Amino acid sequence: MAEAQVGDTSALPPVLAILPFRNKVLLPGAIVKIRVNVPASVRLIEQELWQKENKGRFIGVLPLHDRLEQPKSSGSSISTTPSPQGTVIKAPGEKERGEIILSLHSNKNGDDLIQWHPRGVAARALELEQKIEKYTGRVSYIVMLEGWCRFGVQELISTSSYKSARITQLDRNEAEIEQAEKDPEVQVLSRQFKAVAGELISLLEQKQKSFGRTKVILESWPAYRLADVFVANFEVSFEERLFMLDAVDLRQRLSKATEIVTRHLQTIKVAEKISSKVDGQLSKTQKEILRHQIRAIKEELGENDDDEDDVVALERKMQSVGMPPNVWKHAQRELRRLRKMQPQQPGYGSSRTYLELLAELPWQVASEEREIDLVAAQEQLDSEHYGLSKVKKRIIEYLAVRKLKPDARGPVLCFVGPPGVGKTSLASSIAGALGRKFIRLSLGGVKDEADIRGHRRTYIGSMPGRLIDGIKRVGVNNPVMLLDEIDKTGSDVRGDPASALLEVLDPEQNKTFNDHYLNVPFDVSKVVFVATANRVQTMPAPLLDRMEVIELPGYTSEEKLRIAMRHLIPRVLDQHGITDQHVQISESMVELMISRYTREAGVRNLERHIAALARAAAVKLTEKLQVERVARDMQPDAPQVIDQGQGPGGIADSGEVELVVEVDGHAREVAHASVHAEPLLVDEAVLEVVLGPPKFDGKEAAERVAIPGVAVGLVWTAVGGEVQFVEATAMLGKGELHLTGQLGDVIKESAQIALTWVRARAAELKLPEAEAGNLMKDRDVHIHFPAGAVPKDGPSAGVTLVTALVSLFGKKCVRADTAMTGEMTLRGLVLPVGGVKDKILAAHRCGLKRVILPDRNRKDLQEVPPAILANMEILLAKRMEDVLHHAFETGCPLKPASRL
Numbered sequence: 100m101a102e103a104q105v106g107d108t109s110a111l112p113p114v115l116a117i118l119p120f121r122n123k124v125l126l127p128g129a130i131v132k133i134r135v136n137v138p139a140s141v142r143l144i145e146q147e148l149w150q151k152e153n154k155g156r157f158i159g160v161l162p163l164h165d166r167l168e169q170p171k172s173s174g175s176s177i178s179t180t181p182s183p184q185g186t187v188i189k190a191p192g193e194k195e196r197g198e199i200i201l202s203l204h205s206n207k208n209g210d211d212l213i214q215w216h217p218r219g220v221a222a223r224a225l226e227l228e229q230k231i232e233k234y235t236g237r238v239s240y241i242v243m244l245e246g247w248c249r250f251g252v253q254e255l256i257s258t259s260s261y262k263s264a265r266i267t268q269l270d271r272n273e274a275e276i277e278q279a280e281k282d283p284e285v286q287v288l289s290r291q292f293k294a295v296a297g298e299l300i301s302l303l304e305q306k307q308k309s310f311g312r313t314k315v316i317l318e319s320w321p322a323y324r325l326a327d328v329f330v331a332n333f334e335v336s337f338e339e340r341l342f343m344l345d346a347v348d349l350r351q352r353l354s355k356a357t358e359i360v361t362r363h364l365q366t367i368k369v370a371e372k373i374s375s376k377v378d379g380q381l382s383k384t385q386k387e388i389l390r391h392q393i394r395a396i397k398e399e400l401g402e403n404d405d406d407e408d409d410v411v412a413l414e415r416k417m418q419s420v421g422m423p424p425n426v427w428k429h430a431q432r433e434l435r436r437l438r439k440m441q442p443q444q445p446g447y448g449s450s451r452t453y454l455e456l457l458a459e460l461p462w463q464v465a466s467e468e469r470e471i472d473l474v475a476a477q478e479q480l481d482s483e484h485y486g487l488s489k490v491k492k493r494i495i496e497y498l499a500v501r502k503l504k505p506d507a508r509g510p511v512l513c514f515v516g517p518p519g520v521g522k523t524s525l526a527s528s529i530a531g532a533l534g535r536k537f538i539r540l541s542l543g544g545v546k547d548e549a550d551i552r553g554h555r556r557t558y559i560g561s562m563p564g565r566l567i568d569g570i571k572r573v574g575v576n577n578p579v580m581l582l583d584e585i586d587k588t589g590s591d592v593r594g595d596p597a598s599a600l601l602e603v604l605d606p607e608q609n610k611t612f613n614d615h616y617l618n619v620p621f622d623v624s625k626v627v628f629v630a631t632a633n634r635v636q637t638m639p640a641p642l643l644d645r646m647e648v649i650e651l652p653g654y655t656s657e658e659k660l661r662i663a664m665r666h667l668i669p670r671v672l673d674q675h676g677i678t679d680q681h682v683q684i685s686e687s688m689v690e691l692m693i694s695r696y697t698r699e700a701g702v703r704n705l706e707r708h709i710a711a712l713a714r715a716a717a718v719k720l721t722e723k724l725q726v727e728r729v730a731r732d733m734q735p736d737a738p739q740v741i742d743q744g745q746g747p748g749g750i751a752d753s754g755e756v757e758l759v760v761e762v763d764g765h766a767r768e769v770a771h772a773s774v775h776a777e778p779l780l781v782d783e784a785v786l787e788v789v790l791g792p793p794k795f796d797g798k799e800a801a802e803r804v805a806i807p808g809v810a811v812g813l814v815w816t817a818v819g820g821e822v823q824f825v826e827a828t829a830m831l832g833k834g835e836l837h838l839t840g841q842l843g844d845v846i847k848e849s850a851q852i853a854l855t856w857v858r859a860r861a862a863e864l865k866l867p868e869a870e871a872g873n874l875m876k877d878r879d880v881h882i883h884f885p886a887g888a889v890p891k892d893g894p895s896a897g898v899t900l901v902t903a904l905v906s907l908f909g910k911k912c913v914r915a916d917t918a919m920t921g922e923m924t925l926r927g928l929v930l931p932v933g934g935v936k937d938k939i940l941a942a943h944r945c946g947l948k949r950v951i952l953p954d955r956n957r958k959d960l961q962e963v964p965p966a967i968l969a970n971m972e973i974l975l976a977k978r979m980e981d982v983l984h985h986a987f988e989t990g991c992p993l994k995p996a997s998r999l
């Protein structure tokens with residue numbers, strides 16, 4: 100026999116024992132688990148279900164209302180029949196559905212009104228479990244009930260134990276259902292219901308991933324049965340459940356179920372939306388809570404740094420600096436990143452430093468440019484610098500152009516000259532004349548492009564380049580920026596700094612200068628660039644091309660004297676807090692300092708020596724102050740007034756009547772002592788004490804060339820010209836040439852040429868016979884360039900080498916006041932050399948009076964200050980014979996080749 104299915108009404112008895120469901124409804128197909136402990140119901144379960152022979156028996160589950168209002172329906176009728184077993188309540192006829200059977204159900208107060216619903220559901224027990232309380236022995240049951248089919252109550256019979264009802268079966272039999280399902284309306288409604296039910300299942304499946312079985316049921320079960328099951332499983336009101344229970348008509352049931360399921364679906368969707376929002380809010384709140392906790396922990400540990408507040412302050416600062424919009428966007432992105440990080444997190448520090456840089460850069464801040472006053476500028480230049488009239492003229496021209504066209508894209512001024520000639524201070528005077536801030540970037544030794552352009556932030560320890568760093572330090576975007584020692588940048592594997600400089604100096608590109616660290620463009624077009632270099636030869640051509648070179652030659656002794664008297668001494672004394680009342684340096688002493696203590700093109704060392712004298716005077720003054728203090732301390736009885744002549748020692752002579760001991764006592768004490776301190780009178784002895792014995796005495800050349808074999812040459816270095824001695828000596832040997840003094844290849848070759856030339860002309864030069872012979876065969880020649888630690892190279896030592904060798908073998912001394920320079924060919928031609936002006940200045944500094952130059956360097960003499968030319972004898976030579984003719988003290992064996 101086929102097993103009965105839910106809804107199958109064939110096995111239903113006409114009378115069912117009634118289990119009341121208070122305010123609850125069991126629907127067909129639904130499964131509920133209930134605990135039964137009300138005595139009447141317990142008896143029902145025992146008698147109807149617990150007995151073995153009753154297995155599979157149906158009971159009726161009938162909803163029971165609590166204190167419902169009296170139904171308004173006039174058609175409702177209550178019929179209660181007292182019987183020996185109890186009261187019989189007559190239900191209305193089957194047609195009058197929805198009416199309620201009222202019953203008086205007495206509780207303790209005896210006044211509860213309860214109402215039986217006229218329709219219920221027959222149910223079977225799927226599981227049954229008896230529970231007996233341990234102490235009281237009370238019996239209860241756990242019953243799992245399955246709703247089977249709807250019934251209508253015809254008559255409710257109250258017995259002493261529990262109620263039962265005469266019923267009529269309501270759900271249709273199979274044939275009727277088949278018929279009903281053919282109704283197009285039912286079909287549409289079924290489809291609609293299944294569609295929303297399917298949607299609901301899919302949604303729930305996404306959330307719980309365990310609705311596989313439900314889907315199968317959805318596909319295989321008829322819609323009208325599913326409707327009951329779905330509604331049974333939702334939280335719907337009692338009234339709606341009752342409605343479903345009453346909905347025997349399939350159309351009614353399906354449309355109500357569709358409505359309920361749709362509503363449920365909407366509720367789930369809205370709930371999801373809300374919950375996702377709430378989730379977000381929650382996580383924000385959680386973050387806030389975490390932040391509070393971290394702060395509390397830090398406070399507890401005594402590390403209360405208000406990082407968050409700092410970030411807010413940083414943001415505010417960034418807002419106020421007026422970044423361009425694209426930079427501000429970029430900064431905000433970075434700020435968001437920073438906010439997400441903990442201060443301990445790697446990367447926090449670097450991100451913060453980066454943002455601080457963005458906040459500190461002067462995006463909008465500029466020095467207020469004042470109207471350029473050319474007269475004032477000229478006065479300022481004159482007051483700060485002696486001489487240099489050509490340079491000053493060019494600067495004034497430059498300023499004039501800027502005055503007419505402030506954004507003029509003129510070439511970058513580049514001051515070229517030896518150290519200490521005032522390149523840096525001229526640049527700062529330009530800044531003063533323009534009314535702009537001044538910043539100096541030292542580029543000496545910069546080999547890495549990243550030094551100019553910065554390291555990308557991916558590198559650990561990355562930094563902005565010097566340019567951006569300088570702009571940050573100076574705090575304005577239009578300073579005068581000095582690119583100091585621009586010739587000392589060199590390129591290697593780390594890139595070419597010069598190419599980065601090109602971008603900086605190019606007016607087309609520097610509007611959007613891109614520092615690798617900064618990673619956003621910065622406009623450096625308003626910066627006025629000025630460069631300095633010691634020499635132009637080493638500068639890359641494209642860089643040089645963008646500059647206007649202004650040469651600053653070294654100073655003559657006379658100029659140095661003027662500079663010292665007018666500028667250096669007053670400035671240095673002021674820097675040391677003293678005046679010319681404390682130290683007196685006469686012109687003759689400055690001259691001594693220039694000639695005996697310095698050998699430089701500029702005035703840097705001279706300034707240093709003056710500073711040493713100023714320090715000595717300061718010490719003297721301080722000592723005097725101390726003496727006065729000791730003296731005062733020794734007079735406890737005279738705290739207010741020191742009478743003239745009463746005080747011990749120096750105080751008695753001071754003529755002072757006031758003892759100063761107030762708040763600003765020190766300043767007044769200094770002033771007091773100042774007036775009466777003996778000035779330090781600088782004389783030769785003081786110079787020796789303070790500066791040490793003279794480094795140069797002017798006799799050096801005379802002493803060194805006193806032996807044959809020594810000649811004085813002139814060389815050129817990056818820091819200007821220098822005097823260089825060449826020493827040659829001969830000894831028994833195999834005719835070899837030895838060279839020492841850290842010489843380069845070119846200078847070694849020059850020595851070889853010189854020796855060959857002398858050997859070839861031994862007879863012509865009338866060198867002593869024996870010497871000439873030995874020179875050819877068994878003599879080794881050693882040529883040494885003193886200052887062996889300094890590398891030397893270049894061709895211009897040629898004539899000096901020949902002169903030294905001729906002196907050696909001719910046993911004649913070279914004139915002590917003569918220096919020479921020039922490259923020499925094997926045939927004896929003297930070729931021009933570079934750096935003539937610097938070389939002549941060097942000779943002048945060393946007290947040499949005569950300079951022998953290649954004839955073809957004649958034009959270079961125009962560059963030499965006339966004051967120097969006036970004091971020196973310049974001799975020009977076309978051939979080696981001319982040089983030798985000029986060089987020797989006691990006449991040269993060779994006749995000069997040309998008339999000079």
Ligand SMILES: Nc1ncnc2c1ncn2[C@@H]1O[C@H](COP(=O)(O)OP(=O)(O)OP(=O)(O)O)[C@@H](O)[C@H]1O
Pocket residue numbers: 483484485486487517518519520521522523524525583631662666667701702703706
């Ligand atoms: N013509 C001058 N008049 C007054 N002072 C001068 C003059 N020339 C140089 N000085 C002073 O000499 C000192 C050195 O000058 P500065 O530093 O400008 O030299 P520099 O040429 O820039 O040297 P470097 O190449 O080493 O940087 C400064 O104190 C400067 O004021």
